[in-house]
Amino acid sequence: MPDQRIATTKVAGTWAWFFQRLSAVLLVVFLGIHLYASHFMDLGEHESGESLISFDDVTLRLDQVFYIVVDYGMLSMVLVHGLNGLRTVLFDFDMFVKRKKYIDVGLWMVGIVTLIWGIVILFPFITGG
Amino acid sequence: MKIRDLKWLFGRNSEFWPTNIKTGMWAWIGHRITGLVLVVYVFMHLSFLSTASISSGDFNSLMEVTSKPLFVAMDFVLIIAVIFHAMNGFRVIMFDLGLGVRHQKLVFWIAMAIAAILIIGGLWALWDIIFVPSEGGG
Numbered sequence: 292m293p294d295q296r297i298a299t300t301k302v303a304g305t306w307a308w309f310f311q312r313l314s315a316v317l318l319v320v321f322l323g324i325h326l327y328a329s330h331f332m333d334l335g336e337h338e339s340g341e342s343l344i345s346f347d348d349v350t351l352r353l354d355q356v357f358y359i360v361v362d363y364g365m366l367s368m369v370l371v372h373g374l375n376g377l378r379t380v381l382f383d384f385d386m387f388v389k390r391k392k393y394i395d396v397g398l399w400m401v402g403i404v405t406l407i408w409g410i411v412i413l414f415p416f417i418t419g420g
Numbered sequence: 421m422k423i424r425d426l427k428w429l430f431g432r433n434s435e436f437w438p439t440n441i442k443t444g445m446w447a448w449i450g451h452r453i454t455g456l457v458l459v460v461y462v463f464m465h466l467s468f469l470s471t472a473s474i475s476s477g478d479f480n481s482l483m484e485v486t487s488k489p490l491f492v493a494m495d496f497v498l499i500i501a502v503i504f505h506a507m508n509g510f511r512v513i514m515f516d517l518g519l520g521v522r523h524q525k526l527v528f529w530i531a532m533a534i535a536a537i538l539i540i541g542g543l544w545a546l547w548d549i550i551f552v553p554s555e556g557g558g
Contacts, residue, residue, distance in 0.1 A: 373458065412473065414473070
């Protein structure tokens with residue numbers, strides 16, 4: 292077994308290794324901004340004094356281009372990190388190493404489709420309904 | 421495949437048998453499990469946000485549901501997964517840079533100590549929502 296595990300680290304590739312680290316560091320930064328902006332930042336519109344997030348809160352936040360960049364940048368880094376991580380896990384199994392091309396194409400497709408989904412999700416918040 | 425072929429995975433002498441697992445292996449297993457949990461979470465998160473594409477009212481009522489104690493308790497599980505994954509990931513990057521490899525067990529436990537402090541901070545932040553019943557009977 293140990294021999295096979297060493298082999299799979301070769302399967303994954305150096306760029307995958309590099310971007311996994313880069314996206315990891317960026318995600319910690321993005322997550323900090325994302326959590327602060329969603330749960331702690333005062334948008335000056337909580338009449339009820341509750342911390343409940345509403346559609347209007349998110350719309351107000353996404354009026355600023357900065358937060359659109361943060362949210363979409365975070366989604367892209369999440370996809371790089373999450374799907375690449377999933378790829379690493381899959382390549383610990385021989386049956387997936389044998390189908391490397393299909394796994395790679397499949398994961399790229401999931402990533403691209405989810406990026407488009409991300410635009411669809413942001414749309415109502417940016418246009419305000 | 422015969423059952424004894426799986427001895428390397430489940431047997432008493434397997435490196436995966438709980439008492440045979442070493443520090444780095446616990447870190448590896450934890451990193452995998454929390455990583456997979458977080459991938460599932462991200463797609464749940466995107467699905468929930470998609471309710472805004474139906475109507476702002478649908479989004480708001482879903483946000484009300486997710487602010488209930490049960491969901492916030494699940495948020496605490498999420499906090500544990502994120503913090504463990506981030507702290508252990510920090511340790512992985514340190515070792516990639518060649519820092520602290522000779523003291524790898526100590527580095528793991530320092531990372532876990534920081535993780536524990538952050539997790540307790542998270543519990544403190546969520547405590548009232550999870551355990552103190554709101555007036556509206558949330």
